[in-house]
Amino acid sequence: GESVGLHLPTLSVQEGDNSIINCAYSNSASDYFIWYKQESGKGPQFIIDIRSNMDKRQGQRVTVLLNKTVKHLSLQIAATQPGDSAVYFCAENPGAYKYIFGTGTRLKVLA
């Protein structure tokens, strides 16, 4: 069935280092992708998006890479800070006005 999965459920990173969170998606028809950050007790917060006609998009300290050949997304966070500690989700939009979410990766930033 449809699914979006993550390779690493928990990622621990030293403060100041770069973080890379990966995501595999299964629906080749998906043409839009979003990364979300969810802190404890809050709803998911939009971080960055990318369309299928792009392979890279940069934001403030974040970069999303899309490899359509292998149906893989990654989120890179530069100079990871304690405030980046959260659960990160990727979501794919295969059309039909719905999003499919991955199970999430917990990012822990070590001081």
Place this chain on the structure above:
Amino acid sequence: KAGVTQTPRYLIKTRGQQVTLSCSPISGHRSVSWYQQTPGQGLQFLFEYFSETQRNKGNFPGRFSGRQFSNSRSEMNVSTLELGDSALYLCASSLGSSGTEQFFGPGTRLTVL
């Protein structure tokens, strides 16, 4: 601009009861989607509304229903509550075109006893 708001934030119900949750989207957003979030299943799509019409529905039983009003506010209802319905219910709004940014509210934490 105010974000997505959801009420109530917390709710405790007993099995067999029903519950109604409310969501007010970002001003100008006409699409509202609902999701159920649990530790075991993650974020699961419930349904999406646009201009008072349900455009898509996830794989949930008929006990889960929703509606949208002319001002784009949305409600979802769960009847005959079961223990397994305990979850964080999240509402997200967007402009409505496929492939547009979707923004979430803080969620309603439902506990079924």
